[in-house]
Amino acid sequence: MNSLLIVYLPVYNIYLGIIAKNFPNIRKPLMQKIRNIAVIAHVDHGKTTLVDGLLEQSGTFGSHEQHDERAMDSNDIEKERGITILSKNTAIRYGDYKINIIDTPGHADFGGEVERVLKMVDGVLVLVDAYEGVMPQTKFVVKKMLALGKKPIVVINKIDKPSAEPDRVVDEMFDLFADMGATDEQQDFPIIYAAARDGIAKLDMDEEGGDFKCIFDTIIESVPEPEGDASNSLQAQVFTLDYDNYVGKIGISRIFNGTVKKGDNVMLAKADGEMVKGKISKLIGFHGLNRMEIDEAEAGDIVAFAGMETVDVGDTVADANNPVALDPMHIEEPTLTVVFAVNDSPLAGQEGKHVTSNKIRERLEFEMRTNVAMRLDTIGEGKFKVSGRGELQITVLAENMRREGFEFSISRPEVIVKEVEGVKCEPFEHLVIDVPEELGGTVIERLGKRKAEMKSMLPMGQGFQRIEFEIPARALIGFRGQFLTDTKGEGVMNHSFLEFRPFSGGVESRSYGALVSMTDGETLAFSLFGIQDRGVLYIGVQTKVYEGMIIGEHSRSNDLVVNPIKGKAQSNVRSSGADEAIKLVPHRVMSLERALEWIEDDELLEVTPENIRIRKKFLTENERKRHSRKQPK
Numbered sequence: 001m002n003s004l005l006i007v008y009l010p011v012y013n014i015y016l017g018i019i020a021k022n023f024p025n026i027r028k029p030l031m032q033k034i035r036n037i038a039v040i041a042h043v044d045h046g047k048t049t050l051v052d053g054l055l056e057q058s059g060t061f062g063s064h065e066q067h068d069e070r071a072m073d074s075n076d077i078e079k080e081r082g083i084t085i086l087s088k089n090t091a092i093r094y095g096d097y098k099i100n101i102i103d104t105p106g107h108a109d110f111g112g113e114v115e116r117v118l119k120m121v122d123g124v125l126v127l128v129d130a131y132e133g134v135m136p137q138t139k140f141v142v143k144k145m146l147a148l149g150k151k152p153i154v155v156i157n158k159i160d161k162p163s164a165e166p167d168r169v170v171d172e173m174f175d176l177f178a179d180m181g182a183t184d185e186q187q188d189f190p191i192i193y194a195a196a197r198d199g200i201a202k203l204d205m206d207e208e209g210g211d212f213k214c215i216f217d218t219i220i221e222s223v224p225e226p227e228g229d230a231s232n233s234l235q236a237q238v239f240t241l242d243y244d245n246y247v248g249k250i251g252i253s254r255i256f257n258g259t260v261k262k263g264d265n266v267m268l269a270k271a272d273g274e275m276v277k278g279k280i281s282k283l284i285g286f287h288g289l290n291r292m293e294i295d296e297a298e299a300g301d302i303v304a305f306a307g308m309e310t311v312d313v314g315d316t317v318a319d320a321n322n323p324v325a326l327d328p329m330h331i332e333e334p335t336l337t338v339v340f341a342v343n344d345s346p347l348a349g350q351e352g353k354h355v356t357s358n359k360i361r362e363r364l365e366f367e368m369r370t371n372v373a374m375r376l377d378t379i380g381e382g383k384f385k386v387s388g389r390g391e392l393q394i395t396v397l398a399e400n401m402r403r404e405g406f407e408f409s410i411s412r413p414e415v416i417v418k419e420v421e422g423v424k425c426e427p428f429e430h431l432v433i434d435v436p437e438e439l440g441g442t443v444i445e446r447l448g449k450r451k452a453e454m455k456s457m458l459p460m461g462q463g464f465q466r467i468e469f470e471i472p473a474r475a476l477i478g479f480r481g482q483f484l485t486d487t488k489g490e491g492v493m494n495h496s497f498l499e500f501r502p503f504s505g506g507v508e509s510r511s512y513g514a515l516v517s518m519t520d521g522e523t524l525a526f527s528l529f530g531i532q533d534r535g536v537l538y539i540g541v542q543t544k545v546y547e548g549m550i551i552g553e554h555s556r557s558n559d560l561v562v563n564p565i566k567g568k569a570q571s572n573v574r575s576s577g578a579d580e581a582i583k584l585v586p587h588r589v590m591s592l593e594r595a596l597e598w599i600e601d602d603e604l605l606e607v608t609p610e611n612i613r614i615r616k617k618f619l620t621e622n623e624r625k626r627h628s629r630k631q632p633k
């Protein structure tokens with residue numbers, strides 16, 4: 001298993017070689033001088049950018065230290081997509097205070113991360129975009145934070161935007177807190193106005209300029225100091241796992257009680273009650289983007305332990321002689337599943353390095369060890385049901401796997417249906433769309449067919465309208481592509497898990513059929529030219545295709561079998577006059593997410609390091625006919 005770990009685990013900025021002497025500031029902080037905060041918000045409201053500013057303006061980045069924008073988004077997919085996927089922690093020094101900061105992901109699919117992180121901190125910075133205001137994930141994280149009794153500081157961010165309306169957004173936040181049952185103390189939150197990207201923050205909108213000093217001071221004043229006692233028996237809880245090629249598995253943990261030293265023998269109290277002996281081979285502290293070995297840490301702090309290969313998220317690292325487990329962590333249950341399977345297309349095995357059932361299983365099992373929000377069930381030879389919180393979470397896993405050289409197929413996402421008190425229930429989502437006013441009607445009609453219930457409709461200024469719905473998660477699968485087409489890319493949609501509710505019956509699915517290749521070979525411009533009028537092509541010329549592979553979307557509701565490799569010589573198409581110039585409309589490139597949302601039950605995605613192909617499960621028309629007779633849709 002060790003070799004597996006080394007191959008698959010992403011390694012973040014770990015510089016264990018940099019020892020404390022390079023950081024004269026790094027000494028064990030007094031507990032009263034520690035503040036632990038998480039930065040939470042809806043996706044893209046500026047959390048990671050704000051953390052950049054906190055690192056920068058506290059002087060934590062050394063003067064010659066080079067760093068990227070949004071430095072905490074350190075893995076490849078995070079950088080490419082500009083979103084945070086994994087929560088990550090850092091620490092800064094401000095005066096004689098140490099502030100541990102955890103940056104969290106804002107995308108709804110990673111909401112489970114946020115909930116775990118919230119248990120580790122004493123206060124939060126809740127960011128909200130000064131124009132967008134309260135969005136679905138703002139509601140989700142505020143609800144969780146309030147329920148856990150955390151002390152909030154509200155940051156109205158992006159006040160530089162010309163469309164910003166900070167006063168309206170402050171009102172929205174007050175209303176949200178009240179609706180979500182904030183205590184009087186929580187409702188009395190400090191407000192900071194910021195343009196995080198420009199390093200500006202202030203307590204009063206009318207102030208000129210302003211820097212992050214007010215953020216640091218507000219954190220120190222209003223976030224409670226950690227509770228617990230350094231002289232009690234050790235109790236630390238692991239909230240994130242990491243891996244380093246040299247030291248192995250690393251558990252990033254908050255120490256709630258006691259003191260821990262490098263080399264200590266400890267007891268690992270697992271969620272199921274099992275106690276496993278362990279030894280802290282290395283104790284790792286955080287400072288900015290660096291990690292360094294430390295000798296000792298105390299209650300109140302956030303540190304990382306190496307040396308325990310069996311460590312899992314939620315485990316308590318406890319005193320070896322008096323092990324007392326902390327409350328296990330509540331892990332949000334998955335709402336969506338897809339089936340990962342061995343690729344059995346005619347092109348199987350040509351592009352991937354890892355293609356066998358064993359390899360795929362090992363990789364998925366490995367993912368489950370570090371990614372607590374996902375589940376895995378083997379459902380047949382070479383078939384694995386992977387459950388998670390949403391399509392993005394699943395596509396990030398698939399994307400990582402193809403980059404590691406895996407080849408496999410994935411099926412259409414299905415929501416998880418469960419029985420609650422004898423009633424069949426399915427996940428519902430809170431959906432917010434912002435659309436140009438003239439398109440509101442079209443979108444409402446579309447969503448009506450998908451069993452969405454409209455909750456409110458408000459003008460947003462600049463000719464936009466905000467419409468909120470509650471909708472079965474099932475009905476949202478495949479909706480995004482339609483929505484983008486309907487709103488010509490101008491609409492914005494956001495959704496976040498609400499709750500399980502009674503099953504709502506059939507919903508409308510994809511309204512168009514597929515253009516399916518009837519044969520194997522390489523596509524030719526001549527034949528694609530003939531097909532492009534029948535719909536939208538997903539592939540271009542000189543692309544390998546096979547019988548049953550989907551090459552585009554038909555403009556009608558039925559599937560159309562076509563021949564994309566036919567050359568001119570064999571054609572009986574009458575050519576008018578001389579050679580007509582063949583002009584192909586650029587094909588639509590389907591991303592993994594878009595393709596995953598698009599496919600129907602009788603279709604699959606073939607994912608390889610080089611290609612994402614869409615195909616029919618049954619490749620020949622005969623097989624498809626036979627199967628559809630057996631199982632009417």
Ligand SMILES: Nc1nc2c(ncn2[C@@H]2O[C@H](COP(=O)(O)OP(=O)(O)OP(=O)(O)O)[C@@H](O)[C@H]2O)c(=O)[nH]1
Nearest residue numbers: 043044045046047048049083084106158195196197
């Ligand atoms: N105009 C403006 N843009 C900002 C500001 N702060 C951040 N942004 C931009 O907003 C976008 C999102 O910023 P991030 O810091 O990645 O947002 P995030 O909340 O960490 O996003 P997730 O982690 O994916 O939820 C980036 O393009 C930033 O440059 C700001 O103060 N003003």
Ligand SMILES: [Mg+2]
Nearest residue numbers: 047048083084
């Ligand atoms: Mg981020």
